Amino acid sequence: MEALKQKIREEGQVLTETTLKVDSFLNHQVDVSFMTEIGREFQRRFADERITKVITIEASGILPAMATAQALGVPMVFAKKTKTVTQNDEVYVQQVKSFTKGTVYDIKVSKNFIQPEEHILIIDDFLAFGHAVLGLADMIKKSGAHLVGAGIVIEKGFQSGGKILRESGIRVESLAIIEKMSSTGILFKD
């Protein structure tokens, strides 16, 4: 998505070779009309799929997930980050490692909101090591629903998540893939 790459070039701040700050439009202040466009782009990319629901993890995933659900005309669900809870009859629980933050947390989704007959699209703002997407994918698998794929706003192509997800058979559509970045510039794939 050319407009996204341009926005990252203009407004993104490369803090380290692995850390990109995009808080002026994506995950703190939000350029809402641009986010609406991101949703429409995911809708176009997954137009060949029958999608019944969009799923993401709070908090910053909610923005692109909502925009995508609006474009598709389907509901969305956001998994809640939580202190450790026990798997029980009412919720799916999955442990997720955040390499970026050096922490481990649980995510939970009420079983009511992932039904076996559903076709579910995962949306997230960033893809680095892929643990958030894998956690959601495991929940969807447990539920018996069909995972359509994962739509990612910014993929850090120099980290392993994209490779792991694609090799595990998950369709991944990333709107911008960063191959390399430094204080002198950002190199995108393609």
Next chain:
Amino acid sequence: MEALKQKIREEGQVLTETTLKVDSFLNHQVDVSFMTEIGREFQRRFADERITKVITIEASGILPAMATAQALGVPMVFAKKTKTVTQNDEVYVQQVKSFTKGTVYDIKVSKNFIQPEEHILIIDDFLAFGHAVLGLADMIKKSGAHLVGAGIVIEKGFQSGGKILRESGIRVESLAIIEKMSSTGILFKD
């Protein structure tokens, strides 16, 4: 907003006399087209104001805030919940008590994203004791920006937040005000 009251009556679960579960459409699974309508309703209610930005607190406030920002055609900002950080040159920090959860947390917003010339609308999903809105209002005051008012999806009219905010001179527009609720039913104001 009659459609909201109807939705709360149909899908809301009264867990206790002070706890309402609306996770089928508002704060876990999200009825995105209904959320879009909520945004349009806030836009109508604040149509006499010049609004340059919408602000909320992560996570569930993001949904109505985004829908409202879309309707208004302005950007939004979401305050991040955080472990205690020190007030510094780059961020506004405010302590917020959650009576519902019995916890205290800090919220922070980058100073870049609240400029003195702005006219800011606070949006949140619930109003109970009003501490989240007061925390955001204090940040806006510190920045020198103008607080237009607060748009609330569901106000718990039997708790003190609405009274406190209105008496402090903040314009509060709540789409549904619950006067009383129990397992036998929900009584709305008006």
